[in-house]
Amino acid sequence: MEHEPAPAIFLALQESALGHLMRSSPMLYPAAEILHILGFVVLMGSIVALDLRLLGLGRTIAIQPMAQLLLPLSRVGFLLAISMGFLLFSADAAHVVRNPAFQAKLLLIAAALINIAIAHLGPWRRVLLWHGNASGGAKLTGLASLLLWVGAICAGRLIAYF
Numbered sequence: 001m002e003h004e005p006a007p008a009i010f011l012a013l014q015e016s017a018l019g020h021l022m023r024s025s026p027m028l029y030p031a032a033e034i035l036h037i038l039g040f041v042v043l044m045g046s047i048v049a050l051d052l053r054l055l056g057l058g059r060t061i062a063i064q065p066m067a068q069l070l071l072p073l074s075r076v077g078f079l080l081a082i083s084m085g086f087l088l089f090s091a092d093a094a095h096v097v098r099n100p101a102f103q104a105k106l107l108l109i110a111a112a113l114i115n116i117a118i119a120h121l122g123p124w125r126r127v128l129l130w131h132g133n134a135s136g137g138a139k140l141t142g143l144a145s146l147l148l149w150v151g152a153i154c155a156g157r158l159i160a161y162f
Contacts, residue, residue: 010093014090019090028087029088035080042073043078051142052146099159102156102162109148119138123135123138
């Protein structure tokens, strides 16, 4: 099956000094890959714990202090995963950008980020009124969060097979 050529910006990124460095360094690509994995482990660990709490597990743990602990960790994990993912992408951008699994991964991440915005603009504004149990809206965004982030991880893993 013939693929259309990638837009010039992706070829330029791939052929940039960064792209060449990522391909030619025997340690840089593996190091970026390891840090990318660590980033999404921190991201997923904190998100899964908080989302499961929103869905009713661990009711003896107060939601608000848990969120205050875990949300900064999820941000750090996200920033690490995204920055290292960009480095990995730069090595073969013209090819990867056309990969359906990569495209699905980006769509799932975008949807997960929109879900976060919806959660923080909606249900989380009334967290003090929950009295130990998340609202229906918070549970819905928690479930969506779990599904979207797990989907993004799975899509990311499938990139190698397309």
